[in-house]
Amino acid sequence: MSAHIPFPASQARLELTSQPGFAARSALAWQDLAEAATMWHLCCTLSWLDIKLRYRGSVLGPFWLTLSTALMIGSMGFLYAELFGMDLHDYLPFLALSIVLWNFIGALVSDACVCFTSAEGTIRSVRMPYALFAGRVVLRNLLVLAHNVVVIVVVDVLLQVAPGQIALLAIPAFILWLLLGVALSVLLGALCARFRDIPPIVGSVMQMAFFVSAVIWRPEQLKSQEYLLAFNPFFTLLEIVRGPLLGTVPSMQVYLSAGLFSAAIFVASWLVFARVRGRIAFWI
Amino acid sequence: MTTELLIENVSLDFPLYHGNARSLKKTVLNSVSGRMANDSRARVSVQALRDISFHLKAGDRLGLVGGNGAGKTTLLRILAGIYEPQSGHLRIEGSLNALLDPNLGMNLELSGRENITLRGLYHGLNPAEIRKLADDVAAFADLGDFLDLPVRIYSSGMVVRLGFALATAIRPQVLLMDEWFLAGDANFLEKARARLEDMVRGAEILVLSTHMPSVIHEWCSRVIWLDHGRIRADGRPDAVMAEYLNAPRG
Numbered sequence: 001m002s003a004h005i006p007f008p009a010s011q012a013r014l015e016l017t018s019q020p021g022f023a024a025r026s027a028l029a030w031q032d033l034a035e036a037a038t039m040w041h042l043c044c045t046l047s048w049l050d051i052k053l054r055y056r057g058s059v060l061g062p063f064w065l066t067l068s069t070a071l072m073i074g075s076m077g078f079l080y081a082e083l084f085g086m087d088l089h090d091y092l093p094f095l096a097l098s099i100v101l102w103n104f105i106g107a108l109v110s111d112a113c114v115c116f117t118s119a120e121g122t123i124r125s126v127r128m129p130y131a132l133f134a135g136r137v138v139l140r141n142l143l144v145l146a147h148n149v150v151v152i153v154v155v156d157v158l159l160q161v162a163p164g165q166i167a168l169l170a171i172p173a174f175i176l177w178l179l180l181g182v183a184l185s186v187l188l189g190a191l192c193a194r195f196r197d198i199p200p201i202v203g204s205v206m207q208m209a210f211f212v213s214a215v216i217w218r219p220e221q222l223k224s225q226e227y228l229l230a231f232n233p234f235f236t237l238l239e240i241v242r243g244p245l246l247g248t249v250p251s252m253q254v255y256l257s258a259g260l261f262s263a264a265i266f267v268a269s270w271l272v273f274a275r276v277r278g279r280i281a282f283w284i
Numbered sequence: 285m286t287t288e289l290l291i292e293n294v295s296l297d298f299p300l301y302h303g304n305a306r307s308l309k310k311t312v313l314n315s316v317s318g319r320m321a322n323d324s325r326a327r328v329s330v331q332a333l334r335d336i337s338f339h340l341k342a343g344d345r346l347g348l349v350g351g352n353g354a355g356k357t358t359l360l361r362i363l364a365g366i367y368e369p370q371s372g373h374l375r376i377e378g379s380l381n382a383l384l385d386p387n388l389g390m391n392l393e394l395s396g397r398e399n400i401t402l403r404g405l406y407h408g409l410n411p412a413e414i415r416k417l418a419d420d421v422a423a424f425a426d427l428g429d430f431l432d433l434p435v436r437i438y439s440s441g442m443v444v445r446l447g448f449a450l451a452t453a454i455r456p457q458v459l460l461m462d463e464w465f466l467a468g469d470a471n472f473l474e475k476a477r478a479r480l481e482d483m484v485r486g487a488e489i490l491v492l493s494t495h496m497p498s499v500i501h502e503w504c505s506r507v508i509w510l511d512h513g514r515i516r517a518d519g520r521p522d523a524v525m526a527e528y529l530n531a532p533r534g
Binding site for chain 1: 306361393
């Protein structure tokens, strides 16, 4: 009367040895990543269901995201073009791209903080690679971004602007973003599970970053102080994707700053993940 | 590869985080100011398990007994790989399924079918096998049209049936089971019992945590008595149970 469904061979063995030492822990962290990669199908389904759940029962479904982004960009576009004394034809495509990309970063970072705590029930009842939850955060936000990209395309088509071939430079930068997203989810997810006062700190840092990182104003508006922006990692990371999509090649300083900051995140994330991976189940 | 379960010298301290231990500010302040260093490590931790070692081979049926808080569920979670041991070694050869809590990580907002699909994907099943799994679970749990509605709106009986059907649909070689799955015989339908017995017989190794002597006598070939996180007795069911039941409570 039962289905007698066999287990896959990959789950036929479990070996855990408590080994002090960073090398052994790194090996376990690496194994975690590799296991998560083999479960990509589950990860995609979880991300898709997250989106579906959020909009279950609403007529427009995930396109509420598109609509609210469009409304925000429309209203802000007219207001700030007037305030900054800029040409709307010039400013609107810039704003649409900036807002959509920044919303992606902002939502990714705030989701990263609850990467593990929101999956408490699952983590406590079955063994799963922790990196899977990080992948889920990134994929879920990628799906949201895909809905919002519609706004950029509509604005660009209406105003007849096109970035040209330089836009291809944004592709490797965007792949870097996705990898950074996984690293940040693991890092912030673990830290926020342990210290519950970190999410509000992260929230206020991101809010501040929104205003100082040339999201709604143009870098040129800083005039002689523009060089200072290269020291703002939020700006440089945004610019390596946004610049090419607006048809400009970011400067070497921008790439250098974004690269150094990314490297720092990857290193910090690896150190934290290898160190505390086995403890996360106790913290959530 | 023959099925086996080996656990050697495993100990675990369970940290309890509450109040100040959760605060980053307090932790940072304590580590930088010498004056407050005395109470900086005032984290409460419970000695959940101490020096647990045993070895099970194919055919072994182990019962874990012990009072509340003796470490039975923690030990099952270690065997399931959910908690990683802080010292010692664990090796399990063979596919593993752990029936630890009734909801087993089900998402109550998702429909029954979506939960089944997620479980199937977790076990690496292909789409055809997932359909087979869904049919099997739906037939057993007798949910009808509710299968496509969110689990949140199910009656508690339906949630139990779904959780039980899902947990018992995929047959492992090593089965870890908390007493919940056997508790409350009165609520258990006859067919649920038959299905569970079928699964237990199919498993090569069983580890079962329970309070009930009758369950031990029916299922187990070996009993370990856990007391305050240590193994107090280990042996044949009748010998250990006689000792356990005669021990003064406290």
